[in-house]
Amino acid sequence: MKVEHATASSRIGVALVAVTLIVLTLAPFWGAREMLRLLAEIFTFVALASLWNLLAGYAGLVSVGQQAFVGLGGYLLFALAMLAGVHPILAILIAGPVAALIAVPVALLIFRLRGAYFAIGTWVVAEVFRLLASQVSVLGGGSGISLPASIVIAMAPSRQAREFEIYWLALALTVMVLGLIVTLLRSRHGLALTAIRDNELTAQSAGIDVTRLKFIVYVVTAFGTGMVGALIFLMKLRISPDTAFSVNDWTAFVIFITVIGGIGRIEGPIIGTIIFFMLRQALADLGSLYLLIMGAVAIAIMLGAPKGLWGLVAERFGWQVLPLQRRLVTADTAEQTGAKP
Amino acid sequence: MTEWINVILQGVLIGGLYAMFAAGLSLIFGVMRLVNIAHGDLIVLAAYVALLVTQGVGIDPLTSLLLVVPIMAAIGYALQRGLLNFTLGEDLLPPLLVTFGLSIIIQNGLLELFTADSRKLQAGAIEIQTFQVAQGIWIGVLPLIQFVVAIAVIAGLQMLFYRTALGRAFRATSDDQPVAQLMGLDTRHVFAMAMALSLAVIAIAGVFLAVRANFDPSIGPARLIFGFEAVIIGGLGSMWGTLIGGIVLGVSQAIGAQINPGWQLLAGHIIFLTILAVRPQGLFPKVAG
Numbered sequence: 243m244k245v246e247h248a249t250a251s252s253r254i255g256v257a258l259v260a261v262t263l264i265v266l267t268l269a270p271f272w273g274a275r276e277m278l279r280l281l282a283e284i285f286t287f288v289a290l291a292s293l294w295n296l297l298a299g300y301a302g303l304v305s306v307g308q309q310a311f312v313g314l315g316g317y318l319l320f321a322l323a324m325l326a327g328v329h330p331i332l333a334i335l336i337a338g339p340v341a342a343l344i345a346v347p348v349a350l351l352i353f354r355l356r357g358a359y360f361a362i363g364t365w366v367v368a369e370v371f372r373l374l375a376s377q378v379s380v381l382g383g384g385s386g387i388s389l390p391a392s393i394v395i396a397m398a399p400s401r402q403a404r405e406f407e408i409y410w411l412a413l414a415l416t417v418m419v420l421g422l423i424v425t426l427l428r429s430r431h432g433l434a435l436t437a438i439r440d441n442e443l444t445a446q447s448a449g450i451d452v453t454r455l456k457f458i459v460y461v462v463t464a465f466g467t468g469m470v471g472a473l474i475f476l477m478k479l480r481i482s483p484d485t486a487f488s489v490n491d492w493t494a495f496v497i498f499i500t501v502i503g504g505i506g507r508i509e510g511p512i513i514g515t516i517i518f519f520m521l522r523q524a525l526a527d528l529g530s531l532y533l534l535i536m537g538a539v540a541i542a543i544m545l546g547a548p549k550g551l552w553g554l555v556a557e558r559f560g561w562q563v564l565p566l567q568r569r570l571v572t573a574d575t576a577e578q579t580g581a582k583p
Numbered sequence: 584m585t586e587w588i589n590v591i592l593q594g595v596l597i598g599g600l601y602a603m604f605a606a607g608l609s610l611i612f613g614v615m616r617l618v619n620i621a622h623g624d625l626i627v628l629a630a631y632v633a634l635l636v637t638q639g640v641g642i643d644p645l646t647s648l649l650l651v652v653p654i655m656a657a658i659g660y661a662l663q664r665g666l667l668n669f670t671l672g673e674d675l676l677p678p679l680l681v682t683f684g685l686s687i688i689i690q691n692g693l694l695e696l697f698t699a700d701s702r703k704l705q706a707g708a709i710e711i712q713t714f715q716v717a718q719g720i721w722i723g724v725l726p727l728i729q730f731v732v733a734i735a736v737i738a739g740l741q742m743l744f745y746r747t748a749l750g751r752a753f754r755a756t757s758d759d760q761p762v763a764q765l766m767g768l769d770t771r772h773v774f775a776m777a778m779a780l781s782l783a784v785i786a787i788a789g790v791f792l793a794v795r796a797n798f799d800p801s802i803g804p805a806r807l808i809f810g811f812e813a814v815i816i817g818g819l820g821s822m823w824g825t826l827i828g829g830i831v832l833g834v835s836q837a838i839g840a841q842i843n844p845g846w847q848l849l850a851g852h853i854i855f856l857t858i859l860a861v862r863p864q865g866l867f868p869k870v871a872g
Binding site: 298302304306352357359361365366373376494530537545 | 612616617618620666669670674675676677678679680681683684685686687688690691692694695804805807808811812815819845848849852853855856859860863
């Protein structure tokens with residue numbers, strides 16, 4: 243007997259993912275400038291939503307304050323690049339561990355709040371970060387600051403080279419974040435996390451240290467979110483407390499994406515991001531009505547199809563794109579499926 | 584010295600408003616374990632309802648409460664029966680995400696209807712009336728009314744909880760929902776009554792908020808956070824605790840603002856986080872059992 247992850251659909255899925263990755267890596271050679279920008283933005287949302295999905299969908303930690311770490315990453319990028327002369331790419335890499343380090347005392351504090359009150363606690367933390375950022379006058383205080391042109395030019399000589407560099411950076415970071423999540427979910431901890439997702443109490447009684455695992459997930463999520471935040475503000479070239487710690491941009495959209503795509507499944511945030519961007523292109527002219535519609539769609543999906551659109555597909559056809567499920571392969575089933583025991 | 588006494592007094596009086604934000608939040612959490620992320624936006628919605636009522640009927644804001652309170656209570660009952668009851672269950676996620684979506688809907692709906700312009704309710708001469716309680720120490724009439732109303736609201740909720748049949752139904756459902764149902768309580772109705780009551784309190788808070796300061800569609804989430812902080816500071820499950828929590832928060836903000844205007848909100852958050860660190864059960868937790 244042995245445990246297998248892959249299914250027929252996941253073998254096809256992995257092949258599709260590989261082809262997509264090659265096509266996306268070559269995008270600078272086939273896509274226009276606007277295309278690259280849009281794709282890079284999509285990648286950052288896939289990364290943010292996947293991280294939130296890990297936090298809320300698997301570990302059951304519903305945070306409405308992840309903008310704390312997006313903004314923190316952004317401000318770390320600006321501080322390191324402008325005040326310490328660190329290369330922006332190195333600054334993105336540093337933003338991850340620093341965000342994780344700061345997440346430790348934050349987690350110790352807000353983990354005292356249970357369930358839904360935890361959610362608002364995360365929001366308070368984000369507000370504290372925003373108010374503190376607006377007190378830092380060397381980084382523009384409340385009105386914000388732009389990244390000096392000299393730092394941007396130092397990244398690459400031509401504008402095109404810079405745009406390619408940032409595109410590949412966004413792709414690489416997103417692949418890294420997804421790789422991190424997949425690796426985590428395929429590990430022992432992943433099995434425990436899936437158990438927590440399905441039933442926390444049962445998981446606990448099976449001997450899983452739920453609190454410790456949640457703590458690890460919170461810190462890992464902060465690590466990834468901080469790096470993505472730094473990248474987002476390298477793309478924007480301008481930061482202010484209100485944009486960096488925006489609950490709409492970095493939490494509301496991310497929650498809608500995950501809920502629509504399918505919470506608690508790795509494919510959900512990717513599907514959700516694609517739908518979200520299609521809706522955004524279609525409804526962009528509607529202004530605030532667009533957000534209103536997004537809110538209504540998210541509520542309808544939460545009530546009607548709580549596992550999201552991918553959840554419907556996965557349950558109907560038994561598909562999985564990435565090999566994450568665990569199936570026990572015995573001699574009998576091996577004969578039937580043709581797998582070697 | 585008198586300057587600081589005035590500052591602290593202002594903080595205590597605004598604490599009454601925060602206690603009203605908190606009482607509605609605490610009430611529904613107590614009865615059905617629901618944390619309403621749209622709580623702050625509903626406060627702002629009440630302010631806009633009051634704006635329409637005062638302009639439409641031509642009455643002053645305090646009298647408008649006679650209409651705004653029942654309107655908001657009706658909205659609360661309908662919201663619970665029509666939407667939120669379907670989200671309740673073992674899983675925490677649906678109520679959180681649905682009320683989060685509701686928050687976005689209310690904010691953007693108000694933005695669409697009323698634009699982002701700041702509004703204020705005009706209460707007339709009473710807004711600027713003050714009286715002197717001691718040499719150099721002044722109290723505004725309106726803040727004092729607000730504080731007295733807050734105490735009355737909390738005392739009223741306390742009475743309702745422990746002296747009436749509805750309160751008994753609330754406590755029974757809170758303790759054990761299936762058993763309460765077996766005893767013949769329609770929990771869907773009990774939950775809807777709790778939400779109606781919560782929104783009635785919200786209506787009072789919203790009107791006082793709108794008389795005191797400018798409001799616009801985006802200020803809801805900050806009110807939710809103030810209410811939440813007051814609940815946690817005071818101690819979960821305690822009605823009088825929310826009053827103390829509101830006062831602690833109000834005084835912290837007032838002192839912070841006096842030292843440096845940029846520190847007003849930060850001071851409140853820091854006191855909240857400090858209390859969470861050293862006394863996570865809050866100052867006056869409900870006695871167990």
